[in-house]
Amino acid sequence: MKYKKFRVKNHAVAGVIEALLMVALVSIIISIIQLSYIPQIMEQREADHMDEVSNQFSTLKSMIDLQAITNSSAPISTMFTLGSRELPYFITARAFGELRVEDSGEWDISVNEAHVEDLTSITYEASNSYFVDQTYVLEGGGVIVKQPNGEPVMRVDPSIYPEPGGRICFNLPVFIGMPGKNLTSGLGKCFIRTNWSQGDDSPWNANSMNITTQYPNAWNESLSSILGEDFKIEKGESYVKISKEDETPFPLVIRYYYIYVQIGHGWIK
Numbered sequence: 001m002k003y004k005k006f007r008v009k010n011h012a013v014a015g016v017i018e019a020l021l022m023v024a025l026v027s028i029i030i031s032i033i034q035l036s037y038i039p040q041i042m043e044q045r046e047a048d049h050m051d052e053v054s055n056q057f058s059t060l061k062s063m064i065d066l067q068a069i070t071n072s073s074a075p076i077s078t079m080f081t082l083g084s085r086e087l088p089y090f091i092t093a094r095a096f097g098e099l100r101v102e103d104s105g106e107w108d109i110s111v112n113e114a115h116v117e118d119l120t121s122i123t124y125e126a127s128n129s130y131f132v133d134q135t136y137v138l139e140g141g142g143v144i145v146k147q148p149n150g151e152p153v154m155r156v157d158p159s160i161y162p163e164p165g166g167r168i169c170f171n172l173p174v175f176i177g178m179p180g181k182n183l184t185s186g187l188g189k190c191f192i193r194t195n196w197s198q199g200d201d202s203p204w205n206a207n208s209m210n211i212t213t214q215y216p217n218a219w220n221e222s223l224s225s226i227l228g229e230d231f232k233i234e235k236g237e238s239y240v241k242i243s244k245e246d247e248t249p250f251p252l253v254i255r256y257y258y259i260y261v262q263i264g265h266g267w268i269k
Contacts, residue, residue: 038092039130046095046131049084053097053124056080057136057143058156060122060192064173065141065159067196068257075195080124083187093129098185099192100125101177101261109140109172109254110210116202117256119213120175122192137215141173144218152215154222162227167251168209168242174258181262192263199257206252208243216240 060078067076082097100123107119121139128134137144142158159171176197177183184190211219220235223242227233231250234241244250 038087042087042092043130045084046126046128049081049095050126050128050131050134052081053126053134053136054143054145054155057124057138060194061138061141061143061156064138064194064259065171067194067259068171068173068199071196071199073195073197075193077191077193079189079191081189082185083126085187094187095129095131096127096185096187098125098127098183099123099190099263100183101175101263103175103177103182107212107214109170110212111204111206111252111254112208113210116254117172117174119211120173122175122261139213139215140211140219141171142218142222144215146215146218152218154218157222157226158219160223160226162230165251166230167253168206168227168231170209170252170254172254172256174256175261176258178260178262181264184263190264192261194259194261197258197260199255202254202256204252204254205249207247207249208241209252211240211242212238213240214238 056078060080063076063078066072080099082099083095086092086094101120102123103118103120105118109116109119119140121137123138124136126134132147132149135146136155137146137152140158141160142154143156144152145155146152160168162168213219216235216237216239219240220233223231223240224233227242230245232243232245234243
């Protein structure tokens, strides 16, 4: 009887094992990038977007102030970036934003406890996936920033200032949203179109001026810095009150102007 000898060839098996090890190594590297570096990259990306929104709000305020000074009814468009997209090839989440006009009349300006004008606003609210959510508000001519934790702060002061002789001047924009074009949300870019409508001066011999607002802390810090020691600033849960330290009347003029606001594509005359 003849016996045959069988030789085991391990070359093919070694090649398969080598390929599996290479796949495992690549998977480990991708996992480390996905878990460690991608969240940091996305957080920085959303933080940069919040800085961009801050600059866009400053630009919007400048455009509205220019329209008020020139009394120009010609529309001006300001671009806004609502959110950011995910990174390709990696598992990431999008960031969304909502831009709206708030002119419900819930908040207002009053002098000597008499209603003078509504306090309206243009608000951007971010829904971030990695960076802290932030809300930017253009209210009363000032730009306010709010985060879930912490008090709102006034990033850009409103146009309120004392004049020689003790008079206070307050340039107050009143925003009017067009029905159907006062809100948008999503990601990408959109436009806000604003145009001046009319304005007037409202002079007062004031004992006090109350600003009823959602952001009393921001207004309190800003007004305390602007008006100095000649005026007393009192802060409540939903208001800020301005009066003289000696409680005597003071001259006040509120220069209000109406701004029509449209958000999104197209223009309604």
